[in-house]
C-alpha cells in the first residue's frame with residue numbers, strides 16, 4: 576500500500592510551512608551564538624514533522640482557522656521532540672552518531688553543548704506555547720497537556736523504564752505502557768493540542784484522542800520493526816540498536832510484531848470510520864495518516 580494521496584497532499588502543503596516557521600523564528604529566541612547554532616542544527620536537520628502535522632490535521636478536521644499564534648504553539652512541539660532526540664542520542668543514553676541523516680548534536684558540538692541545546696529546546700517549547708496571542712485559557716490547557724505528556728508522567732517516565740529494564744524482558748502489558756509513555760504521550764498531545772486550539776466539541780475529544788493513542792502505539796511498533804528490517808541509509812539513523820531493549824520484535828518475533836501492527840491499524844481505521852458516520856466531521860484526513868505505515872509483506876519472512 577502506498578501513501579494515501581490525501582496525506583501526500585497535506586504533507587506537501589504543511590511540511591514546508593513548518594520548516595519555514597522553524598527556520599525563521601528559532602534563531603530569534605537564542606542569545607548565545609554556539610547554542611543558537613546547535614539548536615538550529617538539530618531542528619533544521621530534517622525530520623518528518625509528524626507531530627506538528629498531526630496538530631494541524633486535527634485543526635483542519637475541526638474546521639479551525641490556522642493563525643500565526645496557532646502555528647507558533649504547534650511548532651513548539653517540534654522543538655520539544657527535537658530535544659528528546661538530542662538527549663536520547665547522548666553518550667550517557669544511546670550514544671548514537673547519526674540522526675536525521677546528519678551527525679548527532681554531541682558529535683558536532685560536544686556532549687555539554689548538546690545537552691544545553693536540548694535544555695534550550697525543551698524550555699523554548701514552553702515559551703512558544705505562552706508567548707503568543709492565544710487566550711490565557713487555551714495557553715494554560717496547552718502547557719498542562721504538554722508538561723504531562725513530556726515530563727515524568729509521560730515521555731521522561733517511558734525513557735526511564737527503557738533504561739531501567741534494558742536486558743530485562745517485560746511482558747506485553749508492561750511493554751505497551753512503556754511505549755505509551757516514551758512515544759505515545761507526545762503523539763497524544765499533538766492531537767490534544769489541535770483539539771484545544773480548535774475548541775473541539777466535547778463528544779469529539781475522546782474518540783480523537785483514541786485515534787492519537789492508536790497512532791502512537793502503531794508508530795512505536797513500526798519504529799521497532801524498522802530497527803530490524805530498515806537500513807541506515809533509508810532511515811538516517813543507525814539500525815539494529817535494539818538488542819536487549821523492550822521492543823515488539825524482541826518479545827513477539829518479527830511476524831508477531833507485524834501482526835500486532837496490523838491489528839492496531841485495523842482498529843484505528845474502524846474507529847475513525849465509526850466516528851465519521853456518527854459525527855459531523857470528516858475523519859478522512861486523519862485516517863490517511865495511517866498510510867504512513869508501509870507494511871511491506873516481503874519483510875515478514877525474516
Ligand code: GRG
Nearest residue numbers: 622623624625659660662663675731734758798
Ligand atoms: C531523552 C527524555 C528523553 C526521551 C527520549 C524520543 C525518545 C525519548 C527516544 C528516542 C528513541 C526512539 C527512536 C523512539 C522511537 C520513536 C521516536 C521518537 C522516533 C523518532 O521520531 P521520528 O521518527 O523522528 O518522528 P523525526 O526525525 O522524523 O522527527
